[in-house]
């Protein structure tokens with residue numbers, strides 16, 4: 001039976017068929033749906049971990065224990081998990097271990113565009129890269145076989161357009177993979193210098209065998225066609241290139257580390273002009289150059305963002321490739337001038353609790369060290385209340401850095417904002433630093449009871465696990481108190497006046513403080529608002545525009561200010577800021 | 591190129607993903623190779639979203655190239671205009687008549703373009719559909735996506751019964767009746 005699956009669903013299906021027993025992950029676009037789909041299989045233990053480092057360590061433990069195990073994350077998550085990654089390469093595995101990492105060329109939902117393939121090379125771990133959903137499933141299964149055959153973790157590298165594209169997948173059965181025996185082996189699993197030195201040599205030998213595998217494996221294949229042009233490509237770039245020059249010869253790579261030296265050389269010999277087409281960095285291209293081959297890569301193709309078949313075709317044309325072999329059929333209609341069309345950036349939803357917090361921070365004109373989540377949208381107009389956003393957790397620690405650089409006076413005008421999931425992921429360690437090193441930062445934890453940005457995953461403080469079963473609910477107040485913060489308070493971000501007072505008090509305090517801004521996400525099913533929408537009394541409205549400053553998508557300004565009742569969630573924040581009481585609940589103004 | 595390329599565009603949260611899933615499934619059951627490229631993540635928070643659907647004998651790339659789209663199916667007028675440039679020379683626009691002003695417009699930084707219908711008609715054959723009203727008449731304003739799908743279905747060469755079957759299997763059981771009604775209404779618009 002064939003099904004139309006997302007690449008991410010196909011990885012989950014592959015894990016199921018491969019007999020995987022344990023999956024741990026932290027959400028992150030574009031990887032999230034892998035774990036969400038694995039969680040549908042009762043045969044697989046699945047969990048959300050607090051962060052990627054924990055997730056990978058859980059998977060490493062499960063693999064050492066003899067189970068096939070998997071950890072999933074987005075590209076920046078692998079930075080967080082890099083520590084266990086490098087050393088798990090030394091220990092090797094027992095049951096198969098696969099790390100799925102999803103890159104985001106074009107930064108659809110990310111703060112950078114890093115290229116995970118380098119992790120494979122740096123940690124001496126093989127990297128497989130599928131180009132559609134069928135390969136996503138097949139390569140997942142193959143990754144487990146390689147892992148067990150060569151005693152190594154394997155990275156499966158996905159990317160946005162593979163993860164989030166649907167294509168046909170043949171559905172198979174779960175194979176019966178037994179739990180392997182566990183035997184204590186400190187030479188293999190206790191990495192201290194004497195043992196690690198021995199393992200280091202094994203790793204070098206293993207890499208040689210993997211290179212040999214890469215030369216012979218079916219997943220690296222040559223498709224000879226017109227030999228005047230030869231293209232080396234993998235993953236999404238292969239699809240774009242195939243569309244741009246269907247008649248060219250291809251070396252299609254499914255294993256992007258280690259790269260097959262002999263195969264590349266023999267392909268290069270057979271074609272007249274050699275191109276490497278890849279997204280992000282010049283990973284394959286650099287390697288091909290080290291082989292002394294004449295190749296055209298990023299000096300021709302764009303260095304940033306996503307590729308497309310149109311770009312590839314026009315670039316190849318520029319390089320003098322015979323027009324007949326190129327697919328140049330993109331003759332547009334009379335296109336409108338896109339520059340004149342208003343942009344539609346994402347925005348906080350109607351009823352979003354974060355809006356109340358930013359309204360207050362803007363009013364107080366504070367310096368705000370920010371973090372990553374839906375609440376990063378508070379950086380955009382009209383709320384415009386964020387000064388920095390680097391990586392998960394950085395809000396708390398960088399506020400401390402700001403204070404140590406510019407002094408306590410500056411700290412009196414600074415707050416850190418961080419989401420609940422992000423705080424648990426890596427904000428807590430920053431807070432420990434603040435307390436330990438005599439900081440006086442004010443940290444606002446935006447506790448909306450969910451991991452909003454990535455599509456509402458549970459986390460340790462929501463009280464539910466990945467399957468929606470009740471779980472221990474981490475107590476954020478007690479946690480902050482336990483690390484030594486004496487001033488911890490919980491406030492409702494929709495009680496604007498009270499919230500403002502709280503912020504003013506806490507930034508004035510000469511010690512660390514935490515305000516937990518607690519109100520659930522407006523999109524959560526368990527709290528969906530039944531409040532009636534609000535409306536504007538146009539007779540008393542003086543069009544001062546204060547409500548517009550909230551940046552609520554439900555409030556519009558077309559000759560008159562009005563509220564779209566299908567979008568309004570009835571939170572009432574606009575009514576609170578209206579100086580003439582012209583905004584009232586629907587049942588009053590009808 | 592012999593395959594068909596369709597862009598389904600709208601505002602994050604409008605339900606474009608359900609439509610592309612239905613369309614993809616119909617093409618699949620009609621024996622075609624299919625690729626659908628979705629948007630998840632940040633843009634889903636009220637941003638401009640676009641889903642690419644391609645089907646034919648063999649499809650490599652999940653994205654419809656600029657100048658390659660046979661149809662732009664828009665859930666909102668401004669989004670129709672934003673993506674219309676992806677159409678082929680003889681492409682077709684099917685757009686919901688609804689306006690959702692983006693934040694820069696609400697703040698007065700930019701203007702919501704006037705006469706979008708006329709602008710679209712200059713670009714390609716345009717069907718402007720009052721999908722919101724039709725959906726409400728059928729019993730749920732949320733059925734806009736299926737109304738528009740109905741309009742598109744009339745233009746494509748798949749069996750009508752197959753559409754209804756896939757819709758029945760895809761939408762929540764409680765909403766089947768409304769959705770089938772909405773689809774049929776859309777199917778009869780042009």
Ligand SMILES: Cc1ncc(C[n+]2csc(CCOP(=O)(O)OP(=O)(O)O)c2C)c(N)n1
Nearest residue numbers: 028372373374375419420421422451452453
């Ligand atoms: C290391 C890392 N892992 C994962 C992500 C993806 N990601 C971005 S924000 C976020 C969590 C958002 O949840 P929360 O902090 O609760 O804020 P909310 O979106 O609910 O406002 C995640 C998982 C990331 N950017 N970096």
